Amino acid sequence: MNPVVERIETALKSAEASLTSAESAAQVEEVRISMLGRKGLFATLTKDMGSATPEERREIGRAFNEGKQRLQDLLAQAEERIKGSGSGEKALDVTLPGRCGAMGHRHPITQMIEDCVAIFRRMGFIVADGPEIETVRHNFDALNAAADHPSREMTDTFYFADGRLLRSQTSTVQIRTMDAVKPPIRIVAPGRCFRRDTPDATHSMNFHQIEGLYVDKNVSMADLKSVLQIFAWELFGKDVRIRLRPHFFPFTEPSVEYDFSCVVCGGKGCNVCKHSGWLEIAGAGMVNPNVFRNVGIDPEEWSGYAFGMGIERLTMLRHRISDIRNLYENDVRFLSQFN
Amino acid sequence: MLISYNFLADYVDLSGISLTELCDKLTQAGIEVEAVTPLNVIPDGVVVAEIRKRDKHPNADKLSVCTVFDGEKELQIVCGAPNCDAGKKVPLATLGTKFPDGDGVFEIKKAKLRGVESFGMMCSARELGLSENHDGLLELPADTAVGTPVKELYKPDYRIEVEVTPNHPDWLSVWGIARDVSCLFSSPAKLPEFTYPAAKTKIDLPDNLVTVEAPDICTRYIGQVIRNVKIGESPEWLKRRLISVGLRPINNVVDVTNFVMMELGQPLHAFDYETIAEGRIVVRRAHSGEKMELLNGVTVELTEKNLVICDAEKPRALAGIMGGSQSGISDCTTMVLLESAVFNASNIRASSRQLGVSSDSSYRYERGIDFNMAEIAARRAAQLICDLAGGEVVSDFFDVQGEKPAEVRVKCNFDHIRKAIGGYVANEEMVDIFHRLQMTTEDMSSEGCTVIPPSFRPDILCEADLVEEVARIRGLDAIPVIPVNAKIVNSISDDARILDSELRDQVIGLGLFECMNYSMVSVKSALSDTRFKEADLVKILNPMSLELAWMRPSLWGEMLASVERNISRRNLDLALFEQGRVFCANGELYPEERQELCIMLTGRRGSELYDSGNYDFYDLKGMIENLLNKRKVLNYEFVAADDGRFERGRCAALLVDGKVIGHLGEVASAVTASWRTSAPLFGATIEVAGLMAAKTAGMAVESVSLYPATNRDVAFIAPDELTHADIVKFIEKLKLPNFEAVRLFDVFADEKVLGAGKKSMAYRVVFRNRERTLKDEEVNTAFEKMRKRLAADLNVVLR
Structure with a gap:
C-alpha cells in the first residue's frame, strides 16, 4: 500500500476513535482542526501531492477524497450525537413558565364601544360627545318628548336640585350636535346614561348607549337599514340578518325597532332569543320633523335618520354574559377573560 | 295587551291564515307579538x-x-x-x-x-x-x-300577547287589531250585527240625568238606564272570551262592560242606578281635599285636577280610572246606569299617576278614545245586557257632547314618501293602503293628495306619519338594502375622543386591567378622596338609595372598593385602572365634568409565584413614567408631596410643565388596615386633561451617532436628604464636554456600614461625540472635573 494512503487510513482510524468517545463539541472541534484545519492532515497531504507520480496521484487522490468524505461523515455523526449537551449544560425544562410582560385587559364594555365606533367610523361617522349632566331641553323637550311623557317623571330619571338631570339617553348628543353645526351631519355618540331602573340581571341604572345620527338631503329608510345591516355583519358576522319592526319613539317618525337574527342559535330558536330566532337590539327611525324644527333645521330641506342601542346588551350577547352586574364588579377573574 | 285567536276570528276572516303567519305579519306591522300561549289544551284521557x-x-x-x-x-x-x-x-x-x-x-x-x-x-x-x-x-x-x-x-284557542306602542290607541281592542289584520291580509272584517233594543217603555227620569260641568276634559258622556236586570253568571261563551284575554268573569253586567271594552276598546262603567242620589250624574272636577273610597278599597284624596263622576251628592267614580266602592253592581242590582264616555287623555294619565291607581280603563283613556266609538259601544253593551241579563232599556240616549275633535287633513306628496322610504312605490299602491286603513283621500293628482284619517287614528298628523303607514303595511322587509353612502362629513372633529381611547390603550399596554364602576357613589366613597369636601359633591335629588346619591368626584373611592372586593374574594395580586368621567360642584377646584385616570397596584408583580416580588412605589412610578414617555411628554417631574390619601413620606405629586396633574403613592394604612392582605396598596390619580395638554416632542427624530460611547463610573456616600433628582440635575448642569447621559446603577443604605442618615450611590456617566471616537484623556479630564465638583459642592464622600 502506498505510504500516503496508509497515513490517511491510520489517521482516520485514530480520528474515528476520538470522535466515538468525544463528549463535547470542543473535542469534536479538536479532531476537525487536526484533520481539516489549516495545518491539518489533509492540508499537509495536499502540499505533498506534488512529488507523487501521476499513477500514485490517482490512487492517493481517490483515498484522499474518500477519506475526507468519511471524516466528514464521522464528524457529522459525532456532532449529531453530542448535540444538546454540547454546551455541557443540562437540557431546559421548556415547560417552566415563560417570563412574559404583564398583560393588560380592556373592559368588555370599552371593547364593545371601540368596536362599534370603529365600524361606524369606517362608514364615515364621526364621534361626538356631550355632558352626562344635562338639561331637560337636551334630554326631552328638543327631542319631542310629550310634556307628560312618563320617562320625565322623578321615578324614571335622576334629577338635580337646579332642575338639570342625568341624561337618560345618548340622544342628547343629537341635539348638542345639531345645535352646534349645520348639516350635513354624520355622527355616532357612545356614552354613559342613567335611568332609575331597579337593578336586576338585565337592568342597570348606570349603562352605556351608542347613538347614531345622519342628517343630509334625501336620507331614506333604505339608508338606515343598510347601515344597520352592515353594522350587524361587521359585529357578529356575515350570517346575521336584520329585521325592522315599526315602533314608536317621540324623536323619530317613522320609528322602528331592529332585531338581529339570534347570534347564539343562528335563528333556529334558543333560550337567549326566547325561541323566537330574533334578538331585539334597539330603536331607530327617521328624525321627526319636530326635532328638526326644535334645533332650527328646515325639515323641508333636510332629512335624516337616528339610531341608538345599548352597549351592555351587545356586550352580554357577544360574550354570553347572563347578568349585567358582572360587568360592574371588576373581579379580575372575570376581567382577565377579555383582552 | 292580550287578545285571542278565536276572539279575533269573530271579526275578521282568518281562514287560510296560520297562527305563525298572523303573528309574523302583526309584528311586521308594528303590533309586536310578544308571546303566544295555547289555551284549552285538555289532555287525552x-x-x-x-x-x-x-x-x-x-x-x-x-x-x-x-x-x-x-x-x-x-x-x-x-x-x-x-x-x-x-x-x-x-x-x-x-x-x-x-x-x-x-x-x-x-x-x-x-x-x-x-x-x-x-x-x-x-x-x-x-x-x-x-x-x-x-x-x-x-x-x-x-x-x-x-x-x-x-x-x-x-275549542282550542291561543292567547296572543301584543305590545301596543303608546301612539296606537286604535289597537287596544280586538276589533282594532281585526281592522289591521283585514288591511294586512286583504281579508274582510266586520263588527257583529246587532239590533239596539231601543226603549219601548220610558220611565220617568230627570231631564238633567247627565250634566257635564267640565266639558274641556269630558268631551262626551252617554248615559242610559236599563231596568229589570237579573244579576247572575255569564254564559259559558262570554266567560271563555274574558278568560282568553286574561280577565276574570264576575257577573253578567260587569262581564258585558269588560267584554265590550275588549271588543271595541271603549271602557264602560255600570252604576247601580238605585244608589245614585236624585238619579242624576254630574261630571265635574273634584273639590280640593275631597275623599273617596275606590273599588279596590283604597281611599284617595282628590284635587281639582281630578275628574269625578258624581251623583247629586258626592263622587261615585274616579272618571275613566275606577269606580267608587259603593257605586258598583251588586247581586241585588236591578237597575243599571250605563256610562260610555270620552275623557281627556292627559287628564286621566295625570290623575292615574298622581293617585297611583290604574286599570284597564285608565290604560285606554290615557292613550285616547275614539269619539265615535263611544256611541257604538253604548248600544252594543245595552244589547248584550238585555240579551244576557234580561234587562230592558227604559231611557233615551243621554248623550252630552262637547267639542268634537277637529278633522285632520294631511297633505301627501307621493315623491316625498318614496324618497323617505328609499324605494319605488306606485302612487296607486299608496292610495290603496290609505283606503284599506279607512282613510279618505281628496284632491287627488299625480303628485299627491289630501289624506283624512279616521277618528280612531289620532297618531296621523303629518306626512311622516303617512310614510310610516305605507312602510309598515308594505312590510319593512320590502325596504331595500342599498350601498352605504359613507361620505365624509367633517362638521365636527372627534380628536378628543380618539386621544382618550389612545390613552386607555396605552394604560392597558402597561399591563393593567380596566375596571368600570358606577358614576353614583355613597358620600363615604366620595369623601374617601380627601381632596373633596361634601360641598364639592354633586348630589342627586332623587337617588335610588343613599348609597348611590352622589356623583363620584373622583375614581378613587370605587377603585378602593374594587380592590377590596377582589381581596375579599382572595384575588390578591391586582393591577387595576379606571379611566372615566368624574364630577365636581366646586368650579374653583375642577370643572363640573372631567376625565380622570386612577391606577391601583397591590400584591405580586407577576402571576407566577416563583419569580416575582411584590409591587412597590417604583413599579407604580415606572408605569406612569412609561406612560409619559409613550406620550412623548417633554417636561415632567415627580416631587415628594403630602396628601391625605397616602402614607406620609410615601407620596409624590406628578408635575407636567410645572403644573400638578396627579398624585401617586402608598395608600394610607388607615384605609387598608382591615383588609385581608398584608401587601401594601399603591394608588395614583391623574387628570386626563393635564396629560392631553402636556407639551410633547414632535414627530421629527434625531439621527444616531456612529461613534462608540465611553463610560465612567462614580460611587459616593451621600446624606439621605440628597435626592437622585438633585444629583442628576447637578451633573447635567455641569455641561461636561461630550456628556451624553448619567444613569444610576446602585443605591444602598446600611447603618452599620455607612452610618445613620447616609446612603451609597453609584452612577454611570456616558460620554460620546457625534463626529469622532473620544480619546481616553479627554474623557478622563471631564470625569475628574465632575468628581471634584461632586465632592466640593454636594458634600459627598467619593469612594
Whole structure:
C-alpha cells in the first residue's frame, strides 16, 4: 500500500476513535482542526501531492477524497450525537413558565364601544360627545318628548336640585350636535346614561348607549337599514340578518325597532332569543320633523335618520354574559377573560 | 295587551291564515307579538263522568270517596273537592292521563289516599287550565254525554300577547287589531250585527240625568238606564272570551262592560242606578281635599285636577280610572246606569299617576278614545245586557257632547314618501293602503293628495306619519338594502375622543386591567378622596338609595372598593385602572365634568409565584413614567408631596410643565388596615386633561451617532436628604464636554456600614461625540472635573 494512503487510513482510524468517545463539541472541534484545519492532515497531504507520480496521484487522490468524505461523515455523526449537551449544560425544562410582560385587559364594555365606533367610523361617522349632566331641553323637550311623557317623571330619571338631570339617553348628543353645526351631519355618540331602573340581571341604572345620527338631503329608510345591516355583519358576522319592526319613539317618525337574527342559535330558536330566532337590539327611525324644527333645521330641506342601542346588551350577547352586574364588579377573574 | 285567536276570528276572516303567519305579519306591522300561549289544551284521557255516590272518607274529614261512572264502568275515586256531590257531571282524568308539569309530565296513577284506593282524579277548572277557578270541581252541563272526551267540549284557542306602542290607541281592542289584520291580509272584517233594543217603555227620569260641568276634559258622556236586570253568571261563551284575554268573569253586567271594552276598546262603567242620589250624574272636577273610597278599597284624596263622576251628592267614580266602592253592581242590582264616555287623555294619565291607581280603563283613556266609538259601544253593551241579563232599556240616549275633535287633513306628496322610504312605490299602491286603513283621500293628482284619517287614528298628523303607514303595511322587509353612502362629513372633529381611547390603550399596554364602576357613589366613597369636601359633591335629588346619591368626584373611592372586593374574594395580586368621567360642584377646584385616570397596584408583580416580588412605589412610578414617555411628554417631574390619601413620606405629586396633574403613592394604612392582605396598596390619580395638554416632542427624530460611547463610573456616600433628582440635575448642569447621559446603577443604605442618615450611590456617566471616537484623556479630564465638583459642592464622600 502506498505510504500516503496508509497515513490517511491510520489517521482516520485514530480520528474515528476520538470522535466515538468525544463528549463535547470542543473535542469534536479538536479532531476537525487536526484533520481539516489549516495545518491539518489533509492540508499537509495536499502540499505533498506534488512529488507523487501521476499513477500514485490517482490512487492517493481517490483515498484522499474518500477519506475526507468519511471524516466528514464521522464528524457529522459525532456532532449529531453530542448535540444538546454540547454546551455541557443540562437540557431546559421548556415547560417552566415563560417570563412574559404583564398583560393588560380592556373592559368588555370599552371593547364593545371601540368596536362599534370603529365600524361606524369606517362608514364615515364621526364621534361626538356631550355632558352626562344635562338639561331637560337636551334630554326631552328638543327631542319631542310629550310634556307628560312618563320617562320625565322623578321615578324614571335622576334629577338635580337646579332642575338639570342625568341624561337618560345618548340622544342628547343629537341635539348638542345639531345645535352646534349645520348639516350635513354624520355622527355616532357612545356614552354613559342613567335611568332609575331597579337593578336586576338585565337592568342597570348606570349603562352605556351608542347613538347614531345622519342628517343630509334625501336620507331614506333604505339608508338606515343598510347601515344597520352592515353594522350587524361587521359585529357578529356575515350570517346575521336584520329585521325592522315599526315602533314608536317621540324623536323619530317613522320609528322602528331592529332585531338581529339570534347570534347564539343562528335563528333556529334558543333560550337567549326566547325561541323566537330574533334578538331585539334597539330603536331607530327617521328624525321627526319636530326635532328638526326644535334645533332650527328646515325639515323641508333636510332629512335624516337616528339610531341608538345599548352597549351592555351587545356586550352580554357577544360574550354570553347572563347578568349585567358582572360587568360592574371588576373581579379580575372575570376581567382577565377579555383582552 | 292580550287578545285571542278565536276572539279575533269573530271579526275578521282568518281562514287560510296560520297562527305563525298572523303573528309574523302583526309584528311586521308594528303590533309586536310578544308571546303566544295555547289555551284549552285538555289532555287525552280526561272524560265527562257522572258522580253516582259520595261517601265520607273513613280516615279524613276533608276527603270523600266517590263512585264515579266514566261511561263504561264505575270507579272509586277519592276526592277533596267540596262539591263532589252525587248526580253531578264533572271532568275525570282516568288512569294514564298525562298532564304537562313544568318541562315534564305528571301522570295519573292508581293511588292510595289515607288508606283508600283511588282510580283517577276529578278536576277543577284550574287543573284543566281552563280558568283560575280552583274552588271545586268543574261542573259540566247536566246534558253532557258521559264518556265524552272533555277536550271536545272546549275549542282550542291561543292567547296572543301584543305590545301596543303608546301612539296606537286604535289597537287596544280586538276589533282594532281585526281592522289591521283585514288591511294586512286583504281579508274582510266586520263588527257583529246587532239590533239596539231601543226603549219601548220610558220611565220617568230627570231631564238633567247627565250634566257635564267640565266639558274641556269630558268631551262626551252617554248615559242610559236599563231596568229589570237579573244579576247572575255569564254564559259559558262570554266567560271563555274574558278568560282568553286574561280577565276574570264576575257577573253578567260587569262581564258585558269588560267584554265590550275588549271588543271595541271603549271602557264602560255600570252604576247601580238605585244608589245614585236624585238619579242624576254630574261630571265635574273634584273639590280640593275631597275623599273617596275606590273599588279596590283604597281611599284617595282628590284635587281639582281630578275628574269625578258624581251623583247629586258626592263622587261615585274616579272618571275613566275606577269606580267608587259603593257605586258598583251588586247581586241585588236591578237597575243599571250605563256610562260610555270620552275623557281627556292627559287628564286621566295625570290623575292615574298622581293617585297611583290604574286599570284597564285608565290604560285606554290615557292613550285616547275614539269619539265615535263611544256611541257604538253604548248600544252594543245595552244589547248584550238585555240579551244576557234580561234587562230592558227604559231611557233615551243621554248623550252630552262637547267639542268634537277637529278633522285632520294631511297633505301627501307621493315623491316625498318614496324618497323617505328609499324605494319605488306606485302612487296607486299608496292610495290603496290609505283606503284599506279607512282613510279618505281628496284632491287627488299625480303628485299627491289630501289624506283624512279616521277618528280612531289620532297618531296621523303629518306626512311622516303617512310614510310610516305605507312602510309598515308594505312590510319593512320590502325596504331595500342599498350601498352605504359613507361620505365624509367633517362638521365636527372627534380628536378628543380618539386621544382618550389612545390613552386607555396605552394604560392597558402597561399591563393593567380596566375596571368600570358606577358614576353614583355613597358620600363615604366620595369623601374617601380627601381632596373633596361634601360641598364639592354633586348630589342627586332623587337617588335610588343613599348609597348611590352622589356623583363620584373622583375614581378613587370605587377603585378602593374594587380592590377590596377582589381581596375579599382572595384575588390578591391586582393591577387595576379606571379611566372615566368624574364630577365636581366646586368650579374653583375642577370643572363640573372631567376625565380622570386612577391606577391601583397591590400584591405580586407577576402571576407566577416563583419569580416575582411584590409591587412597590417604583413599579407604580415606572408605569406612569412609561406612560409619559409613550406620550412623548417633554417636561415632567415627580416631587415628594403630602396628601391625605397616602402614607406620609410615601407620596409624590406628578408635575407636567410645572403644573400638578396627579398624585401617586402608598395608600394610607388607615384605609387598608382591615383588609385581608398584608401587601401594601399603591394608588395614583391623574387628570386626563393635564396629560392631553402636556407639551410633547414632535414627530421629527434625531439621527444616531456612529461613534462608540465611553463610560465612567462614580460611587459616593451621600446624606439621605440628597435626592437622585438633585444629583442628576447637578451633573447635567455641569455641561461636561461630550456628556451624553448619567444613569444610576446602585443605591444602598446600611447603618452599620455607612452610618445613620447616609446612603451609597453609584452612577454611570456616558460620554460620546457625534463626529469622532473620544480619546481616553479627554474623557478622563471631564470625569475628574465632575468628581471634584461632586465632592466640593454636594458634600459627598467619593469612594
